[in-house]
Amino acid sequence: MDSLSNTIIEALTLLFNGNAELWTIIGISFQISSTAILIASVPAVLIGFTLAYSNFFGRRLLISVFNTLLAVPAVVVGLTLYILLSRQGPLGEWHLLFTQTAMVLGQITLSFPILVAMSHSAFQSAEMRAWDTARTLSNNSISAFVIMLREVRFGLLGALLAGYGRIIAEVGASMMLGGNILHYTRNIPTAIALETSKGEFAQGIALGIILVLMAFLLTMILHYIQGRGMLAHGR
Amino acid sequence: MVDKPFNSLEFSHIKKSFGRGRQNKRILKDTHIHLKQGECTLLSGKNGSGKSTLMRTLAGLIKADSIAISFNEQLLDNKKAYSFIRQHVMYLYQEPYMFDGSVRRNLGYALVRKNTDKIKQALKWADLEHREDTEAKCLSGGEKQRLALAQAWLKQPSVLLLDEPTANMDKHAKIRTGKLFAEFKQRGTTLLIASHDLDHLLQVMDRRLILENGKLLEVEKE
Ligand SMILES: Nc1ncnc2c1ncn2[C@@H]1O[C@H](COP(=O)(O)OP(=O)(O)OP(=O)(O)O)[C@@H](O)[C@H]1O
Ligand SMILES: [Mg+2]
Numbered sequence: 038m039d040s041l042s043n044t045i046i047e048a049l050t051l052l053f054n055g056n057a058e059l060w061t062i063i064g065i066s067f068q069i070s071s072t073a074i075l076i077a078s079v080p081a082v083l084i085g086f087t088l089a090y091s092n093f094f095g096r097r098l099l100i101s102v103f104n105t106l107l108a109v110p111a112v113v114v115g116l117t118l119y120i121l122l123s124r125q126g127p128l129g130e131w132h133l134l135f136t137q138t139a140m141v142l143g144q145i146t147l148s149f150p151i152l153v154a155m156s157h158s159a160f161q162s163a164e165m166r167a168w169d170t171a172r173t174l175s176n177n178s179i180s181a182f183v184i185m186l187r188e189v190r191f192g193l194l195g196a197l198l199a200g201y202g203r204i205i206a207e208v209g210a211s212m213m214l215g216g217n218i219l220h221y222t223r224n225i226p227t228a229i230a231l232e233t234s235k236g237e238f239a240q241g242i243a244l245g246i247i248l249v250l251m252a253f254l255l256t257m258i259l260h261y262i263q264g265r266g267m268l269a270h271g272r
Numbered sequence: 273m274v275d276k277p278f279n280s281l282e283f284s285h286i287k288k289s290f291g292r293g294r295q296n297k298r299i300l301k302d303t304h305i306h307l308k309q310g311e312c313t314l315l316s317g318k319n320g321s322g323k324s325t326l327m328r329t330l331a332g333l334i335k336a337d338s339i340a341i342s343f344n345e346q347l348l349d350n351k352k353a354y355s356f357i358r359q360h361v362m363y364l365y366q367e368p369y370m371f372d373g374s375v376r377r378n379l380g381y382a383l384v385r386k387n388t389d390k391i392k393q394a395l396k397w398a399d400l401e402h403r404e405d406t407e408a409k410c411l412s413g414g415e416k417q418r419l420a421l422a423q424a425w426l427k428q429p430s431v432l433l434l435d436e437p438t439a440n441m442d443k444h445a446k447i448r449t450g451k452l453f454a455e456f457k458q459r460g461t462t463l464l465i466a467s468h469d470l471d472h473l474l475q476v477m478d479r480r481l482i483l484e485n486g487k488l489l490e491v492e493k494e
Pocket of ligand 1: 290318320321322324325326
């Protein structure tokens with residue numbers, strides 16, 4: 038009991054005294070996940086939009102493919118990219134394995150299906166009449182698209198947050214693709230896994246606190262946004 | 273050719289069906305319509321006869337199974353026709369969709385460049401000045417229809433297709449809206465109005481078409 042409370046005090050000390058190693062790890066985590074979300078969101082939102090408002094051959098199939106991809110475990114994504122990027126793999130010449138770029142690629146792959154599925158349902162919630170009206174009012178499809186982006190902004194923001202939630206705490210793919218190198222590819226989840234396996238709990242607990250706070254914050258924002266969305270639609 | 277002043281727009285061989293196989297329902301069966309500049313046409317027909325389908329096809333919002341479009345007596349290339357229609361023809365829903373935001377913001381969407389004076393004029397024109405800051409989604413059905421008309425007034429299309437524009441209105445509002453139609457006509461806008469309210473439209477109406485069994489028929493004036 039005594040050692041547990043000591044460990045927790047040690048964890049809080051690490052956090053509040055600005056332990057450099059700890060904050061580097063936190064910084065790497067947020068930097069990699071934010072980059073991944075930024076890159077993934079643009080094509081994902083465009084695909085979600087196309088799935089909602091245009092009727093082409095294979096549309097339904099594509100929707101079920103993205104819904105299936107939602108359920109693919111992170112380690113499988115990690116394994117697949119590992120094989121592609123490893124020295125003997127088809128993309129081995131790029132020398133990307135165990136770099137931040139590899140981690141970003143992994144997180145893009147992981148967040149993409151969620152971003153597509155959720156932006157698809159965001160656009161769909163606005164019904165076809167909205168898109169037709171936007172097209173009738175605007176002179177070109179781009180300004181019509183901008184009107185639609187604003188109309189479903191709460192749903193899209195929800196998609197971004199959900200995508201972020203999926204990758205910020207994910208350990209499997211980050212470990213395999215990044216290699217857990219200190220000051221470079223060690224992020225919050227891989228650091229927790231490592232420290233715990235060494236029996237050093239203080240840093241793990243400190244990082245765990247950050248993740249829990251983060252999850253709490255994301256959920257709060259999501260609730261707030263969904264509340265705003267409902268108000269905006271007069272419900 | 274496309275930038276020339278608008279004289280007439282002719283749609284021919286319009287075919288449209290919904291559903292596949294056994295559920296296939298032919299709504300428009302090789303019909304045609306000729307719209308002349310400044311003319312007001314009333315479109316009638318039973319519920320489900322395809323009036324809305326016809327208008328949305330003319331506006332390029334749904335794809336016809338076949339259609340040929342001539343502008344000022346010249347046949348348009350199929351690829352050009354679509355963007356041409358989008359520029360010149362505007363369709364207003366029976367229940368207009370309003371976007372999240374104020375009445376003012378929704379009016380602004382009809383303008384390429386923001387112009388506060390024009391928006392004020394449009395508000396006055398549609399008698400919505402007292403509603404400027406209201407959430408557009410919270411307007412009544414009749415007010416939404418007036419707001420949609422004000423958007424059309426700002427956008428200034430050559431052809432305006434109105435789908436039961438007075439359906440949600442009381443008698444007073446119907447008379448007022450009839451006057452707004454007359455103002456569109458004075459401006460030279462071509463109107464096609466689907467409506468069951470003959471009485472309020474007699475003054476602006478030039479001719480009347482009936483959609484029956486997938487074909488448009490001209491009604492002789494009595
Ligand atoms: N997207 C669609 N898919 C399948 N059928 C449709 C679709 N849109 C319309 N229809 C069918 O086409 C027919 C014509 O519909 P439409 O809305 O054009 O009629 P309408 O003349 O405007 O009727 P109303 O007077 O009630 O407005 C109806 O039987 C309708 O069920
Ligand atoms: Mg109709």
